[in-house]
Amino acid sequence: MRRCLKINVETCGRCGGKMRLVALIKDAETTARYLRHLGLPTDVPPLALARGPPFWQSTVLRRRYGQPSDASDV
Numbered sequence: 001m002r003r004c005l006k007i008n009v010e011t012c013g014r015c016g017g018k019m020r021l022v023a024l025i026k027d028a029e030t031t032a033r034y035l036r037h038l039g040l041p042t043d044v045p046p047l048a049l050a051r052g053p054p055f056w057q058s059t060v061l062r063r064r065y066g067q068p069s070d071a072s073d074v
Contacts, residue, residue: 001007012019025031032042 001009010019011017025034035042
């Protein structure tokens, strides 16, 4: 988490004290029960539809395929 999110999980964000691991939840049912207790959703969010990159926003690709480089309506 430190490398990806720049969050130091060993230090408390409020007081700066050292944190320690209290519990590790591996069971899906226990995790769902804990989330229900907190009032958080337990359903998996739906996946977004895949989409391609913004192809015609690249001036290099527009020039390569014969489109004018100032085509803002594409």
